[in-house]
Amino acid sequence: MSQGKTRGRPVMLDDNDYLRYGRQLLLPDWGEGGQQAIANAKVLVIGLGGLGVSVLASLAGCGVGKLVLVDGDKVSLSNLHRQWIYQPEQVGMAKVHAATRWANQLNPDVHVDAYEQMVDELTLHTLLPEVDLVLDCTDNLGSRHLINRGCCEYRRPLISGAAIGWQGQLQYIAPSGPCFACLCPQQQGGEPANCREAGVVPPVVSAIGHLQALMALKVLLNQPLDFHLRRFDGHTLSWQQFELGANPDCTVCGGNHESHH
Numbered sequence: 078m079s080q081g082k083t084r085g086r087p088v089m090l091d092d093n094d095y096l097r098y099g100r101q102l103l104l105p106d107w108g109e110g111g112q113q114a115i116a117n118a119k120v121l122v123i124g125l126g127g128l129g130v131s132v133l134a135s136l137a138g139c140g141v142g143k144l145v146l147v148d149g150d151k152v153s154l155s156n157l158h159r160q161w162i163y164q165p166e167q168v169g170m171a172k173v174h175a176a177t178r179w180a181n182q183l184n185p186d187v188h189v190d191a192y193e194q195m196v197d198e199l200t201l202h203t204l205l206p207e208v209d210l211v212l213d214c215t216d217n218l219g220s221r222h223l224i225n226r227g228c229c230e231y232r233r234p235l236i237s238g239a240a241i242g243w244q245g246q247l248q249y250i251a252p253s254g255p256c257f258a259c260l261c262p263q264q265q266g267g268e269p270a271n272c273r274e275a276g277v278v279p280p281v282v283s284a285i286g287h288l289q290a291l292m293a294l295k296v297l298l299n300q301p302l303d304f305h306l307r308r309f310d311g312h313t314l315s316w317q318q319f320e321l322g323a324n325p326d327c328t329v330c331g332g333n334h335e336s337h338h
Contacts, residue, residue, distance in 0.1 A: 088116040088142055094186075098140055111298045112140065118297045119143040121204055123196050123224060124214035125150070125172040127159040127277065128238045131286025132212050132293070134162065137180040139294060143188045144180065145204055148172045149195035159279035196220055201227035210296055212289050213237040218261070225250065225257035229330045234296055238289040240282035241275050243311035247285060248321075249292055254304040259324040281311045 090112060101107050118141050122132055125148040136144060152163045152170050162179040163172070173191035180189050194200060196215065201224065205211070211233050213224045221237060228235040232252040239246045250256050295302050306319040325331050 101139065106300065107298060115140055115297050116142045119145065119208045120293060121145045121208040121211045122214060123147045124216065125176045126214065126216060127282035128214035128240065128286040128289065130160050130162045130176065131283045132214055132290045133176055133180055135287055135290030136293060137184045137187045140184065141187060145190045145208060146173045146176055147192045147194065147196050147200060149193060159277065159282055196223060198223065205231040205233055208233065210293055211235045212293055214286065221257055222263045226329050229256050236289050236292045238285045240277055240285045243278050243281060245281050245285035245309040247288055247307040249302045249304060255321045255323040256327065256330040258329040259327045260306060260321060278311050
């Protein structure tokens with residue numbers, strides 16, 4: 078567990094911050110105010126596979142003040158082709174500890190809390206009240222539904238990513254918008270294949286993870302995001318975008334939506 082700047086009081090920028098983050102501070106819709114907002118943010122990242130390591134790299138690199146990492150898996154040799162922050166000598170090591178070490182080396186000012194466990198209801202009830210934003214980087218449908226329910230209950234914005242084969246998917250889920258269960262009701266069908274069964278193209282999963290991080294930064298910078306579902310096809314290098322509507326019969330969030338048109 079790292080001990081970065083975040084200590085429960087507002088973080089102010091110092092000379093080192095202006096040097097480290099100078100290129101993003103130049104952006105007119107980022108600036109000092111945006112960097113301070115990012116430095117004071119607390120973000121929960123669930124899953125440290127191919128999606129999660131790219132999310133971690135982008136958010137730690139940009140200076141998000143506190144990152145809370147949850148994953149119960151260990152580094153394996155089959156991870157290394159796409160989970161690029163891990164090293165061969167770390168095979169068998171808990172991913173959260175390897176990822177924390179990597180983030181500390183990249184940016185010592187970022188505070189990292191590591192939870193070596195798979196996500197469950199108790200963990201979410203403990204962590205969700207303490208964070209501003211959640212990124213779902215898991216690879217199974219059960220966890221996605223569990224995280225979605227928790228975020229709906231605690232009204233936390235959620236960014237969900239997925240990648241399988243040559244395909245990727247992104248969805249931003251706000252407390253006022255349609256949730257993951259509106260798109261994919263839990264009772265529908267069985268568990269879809271994951272990359273362990275169907276394979277995955279490393280640049281696709283890395284790209285989706287980095288775009289999750291980009292969405293997260295837009296949320297933290299208070300920039301607008303729509304509720305469209307975005308799907309990427311690595312074969313054709315093309316995107317599809319679908320406008321989602323709230324399901325009034327959704328068992329998770331039905332009837333609680335504000336208009337988003």
